[in-house]
Amino acid sequence: MKVHTKAYGPIEVDERQRVSFPSGLFGFESIRDYVLIDAERQPFYWLQSLEAEHIAFIIINPFLFRPDYELDMDDEFLKDIGISDPGNALVFSIVTIPPSGPMTANLQGPLIVNRETRIGRQGILTDSRWKTKHDIMEELKQSGPQRKES
Numbered sequence: 001m002k003v004h005t006k007a008y009g010p011i012e013v014d015e016r017q018r019v020s021f022p023s024g025l026f027g028f029e030s031i032r033d034y035v036l037i038d039a040e041r042q043p044f045y046w047l048q049s050l051e052a053e054h055i056a057f058i059i060i061n062p063f064l065f066r067p068d069y070e071l072d073m074d075d076e077f078l079k080d081i082g083i084s085d086p087g088n089a090l091v092f093s094i095v096t097i098p099p100s101g102p103m104t105a106n107l108q109g110p111l112i113v114n115r116e117t118r119i120g121r122q123g124i125l126t127d128s129r130w131k132t133k134h135d136i137m138e139e140l141k142q143s144g145p146q147r148k149e150s
Helices: 075-080 136-142
Strands: 002-005 009-012 018-020 033-038 044-049 056-060 089-096 111-114 120-122
Antiparallel strands (some): 018 033, 089 111
């Protein structure tokens, strides 16, 4: 299918890259259909709206820079998107790249996608370790064997 993207203009994507968020994302509740696209720079992805070309989010797998990341979600939350086995969940964090300052990831509001049905939902974690702005590069430096506990 042809998709008009914010980052790459019109491109062809496979239907299997389509992801639906029936409740939308926080602040974008009316936009529900997206495609997941590999970014030119790994390990990032684009979550591109199919409904509004100018709306796209850079996302990352938070476990890449925070191996100790924990999703303390209740079973009902996961059942809402058809996940009974945690192995069927894809987890992403939205990345912010400000004009100045560090690139950060929102670990407090993860995106959780059922890898089989490609239906997702954004959650809110209440654990005080997870903030809306985690410095990705700083945390990558610390994620080695000497990582200090938060």
